[in-house]
Amino acid sequence: MKRILGTARSRVAAASAVVVAVPLLAYGMPALALAGEVPPDTSAGGVDIGGLSPQEARARLEEAYGRLGPLAVEAAGRTVRMRPRDLGVTLDAGATVARAMDGSTTPAGVARSLFGTRTVPPAILVDDRRLSREIAELARKIDRKPQEGHIAYRGLEPQATMPKTGRALDRPAAARAIRDAFLARRDEVTLPMREVPPAVPAAKVREVADTTARSAVAAPLTLVAGSEQATLSRSRLASDLRFVPDGRGGLRPSYDVSEAVDDVRGELIEEDQRPRDATFRIAKGRPQVVPSRPGRDIDPDALGKAIGTALATGERTVNVPVTEARPGLTTEKARRLGVRQRVSTYTTNHPCCAPRVTNIHRIAEIVDGHLVMPGQTFSLNGLVGKRDRARGFVKAPMIMNGRFVNDVGGGVSQFATTMFNAVFFGGFEDVQHTPHQFYISRYPAGRESTVSYPQPDFRWRNDSPYGVLIKTSYTDTSITVQFWSTKRFDIESRSSERYNVKDFPKKKDSAPDCLPMEGVEGFDIDVWRIFKKGGEVVRKQRFHTVYQPEPRLTCTATET
Numbered sequence: 001m002k003r004i005l006g007t008a009r010s011r012v013a014a015a016s017a018v019v020v021a022v023p024l025l026a027y028g029m030p031a032l033a034l035a036g037e038v039p040p041d042t043s044a045g046g047v048d049i050g051g052l053s054p055q056e057a058r059a060r061l062e063e064a065y066g067r068l069g070p071l072a073v074e075a076a077g078r079t080v081r082m083r084p085r086d087l088g089v090t091l092d093a094g095a096t097v098a099r100a101m102d103g104s105t106t107p108a109g110v111a112r113s114l115f116g117t118r119t120v121p122p123a124i125l126v127d128d129r130r131l132s133r134e135i136a137e138l139a140r141k142i143d144r145k146p147q148e149g150h151i152a153y154r155g156l157e158p159q160a161t162m163p164k165t166g167r168a169l170d171r172p173a174a175a176r177a178i179r180d181a182f183l184a185r186r187d188e189v190t191l192p193m194r195e196v197p198p199a200v201p202a203a204k205v206r207e208v209a210d211t212t213a214r215s216a217v218a219a220p221l222t223l224v225a226g227s228e229q230a231t232l233s234r235s236r237l238a239s240d241l242r243f244v245p246d247g248r249g250g251l252r253p254s255y256d257v258s259e260a261v262d263d264v265r266g267e268l269i270e271e272d273q274r275p276r277d278a279t280f281r282i283a284k285g286r287p288q289v290v291p292s293r294p295g296r297d298i299d300p301d302a303l304g305k306a307i308g309t310a311l312a313t314g315e316r317t318v319n320v321p322v323t324e325a326r327p328g329l330t331t332e333k334a335r336r337l338g339v340r341q342r343v344s345t346y347t348t349n350h351p352c353c354a355p356r357v358t359n360i361h362r363i364a365e366i367v368d369g370h371l372v373m374p375g376q377t378f379s380l381n382g383l384v385g386k387r388d389r390a391r392g393f394v395k396a397p398m399i400m401n402g403r404f405v406n407d408v409g410g411g412v413s414q415f416a417t418t419m420f421n422a423v424f425f426g427g428f429e430d431v432q433h434t435p436h437q438f439y440i441s442r443y444p445a446g447r448e449s450t451v452s453y454p455q456p457d458f459r460w461r462n463d464s465p466y467g468v469l470i471k472t473s474y475t476d477t478s479i480t481v482q483f484w485s486t487k488r489f490d491i492e493s494r495s496s497e498r499y500n501v502k503d504f505p506k507k508k509d510s511a512p513d514c515l516p517m518e519g520v521e522g523f524d525i526d527v528w529r530i531f532k533k534g535g536e537v538v539r540k541q542r543f544h545t546v547y548q549p550e551p552r553l554t555c556t557a558t559e560t
Helices: 002-034 054-066 093-101 107-115 128-142 171-183 202-210 212-216 234-240 258-268 300-313 331-335 355-367 380-384 413-426
Strands: 042-044 071-075 078-082 089-091 118-120 124-126 150-154 157-161 166-169 188-190 193-196 221-225 228-232 241-245 251-255 279-283 286-290 295-298 317-319 322-325 341-349 377-379 395-400 403-408 429-432 459-461 468-475 478-485 490-495 499-502 506-509 517-520 522-533 536-547 550-555
Touching: 042 093, 054 089, 054 093, 071 128, 071 171, 078 128, 089 171, 093 118, 124 171, 128 166, 128 171, 150 202, 157 202, 171 188, 202 212, 202 251, 212 241, 212 251, 221 258, 221 300, 228 258, 234 241, 234 258, 251 300, 258 295, 258 300, 286 331, 300 317, 341 413, 355 380, 355 395, 355 413, 355 468, 355 478, 377 380, 413 429, 413 459, 413 478, 413 490
Parallel strands: 042 118, 071 188, 221 317, 506 550
Antiparallel strands: 071 078, 089 124, 150 157, 150 241, 166 193, 221 228, 241 251, 279 286, 295 322, 341 478, 377 459, 395 403, 429 459, 468 478, 490 522, 499 522, 517 550, 522 536
8 A cells, every 4th residue: 555655656746847847948948048149139229139149249239330420410400410429429339238138048038039029229328528518519509699679769769679589409408319319320310409588578679669768868868966967968868878688577778878978077077176197298308297186077887877777767867976086097107107208200291281281280189199008009090080070170182992082181191101100210010001002202112101091090009118108290391290208229211122113004084073193103112120229130020012003194174
């Protein structure tokens, strides 16, 4: 009986072992076969790496991603081509293969390998700082700030400029889009943009233009300083008034007081109460400092704010802020400028009494006494401005487009030429000078300059550590410019012979405004400025000038 029972137990155990062994063999044999390889039918980023060893899979992925060309990055209609590695995005092939093999030997992994497919996302390395930097550089080129609306005036009529929406690259979304494009091995990507609205909507700009902007110039504004008063007319208000964004979604009045202050200063503050800069006078052949003086003056920033507040609230009277003011150039500063001696002087001559002489004298009066500080660039047009009748300039002949014409301010090139020679012999830096188109015999050939407004200008730089005082004087037949400073160089001038000489043409003109021309040969000439110290040459500077032939023009118009 015991033998029978033992045999039965053995048969049951054997049967149980078979039941267990069959599944183990079904899992173990494929698992053993798949060990050390990427499971079949596995892809990463569209690259088939199934059945490959890890080394082979990495090589295939690196080869596939290595073939990728530059990525066409488009944003706001602008396309740039950039290599992914330049954007800081690269493939991590090893991590991708490890991801593909992860869990491949588990029962579920074996089953998936035997009966299904597997797609794994590639692993990438992103240099976030580099990617952000490249996106920021692209944004700098395509971002467009919104154009804010504002209101100015045409005459007394408010003119509204409507705001415009701006745009900006969505930088976080752009970084994600670039990473996704690389993962999918695409060769182009469009980056998302977002709109940037203006601070003040168009409806608000229209509202202010129709209401506050009209009332702001409906009446003059009275300025009060103690017992003194001045008036800003409606037209003066409108010419310098703007309505600009206030930072809170609306518009505020902004008044530019720079010109208004100059207009009303004399009415509000007596001259002997205002600060005075130190100046220089020439006495007994030597420059002397005329002391500065402190005083009282208008605070322009505070006045601008006060006017803006008044216009916003409807007030028509403004108390002018007056403060203690120091001169711009004190006596002490003036004495340290080194204005000690005459360093250059030049005189040119002209016939008496022609209209052009009036202009020469007038520009000399404006420039006389001007002080050019160390390192400062002097601009003749910048100081004098447009020549007009209001300041005493008259019509006189000048060269324009190769002909003589009458224009207000004609003839002032003689002053520019005289000053150019003072610059030349003073040893100062020539910044901009333009020789006349035709040679004019009253000037030294190759050492002269024309000037007109706004161009050509005449400019030179005080490249010395000292101040330069400009003094001018004139007679009926001459103009003189002197520079007072501290002498640095002895200057000599040497000129070549005239070369490339060209004969002048002969022309006739029947126009009623024709001005005759004598006819002068054209030629080239070189002039050298020679800098000396202690008798030794330290530098030479060449000026090359080309003069065109001046035609001999005969005017044939007859009076009727």
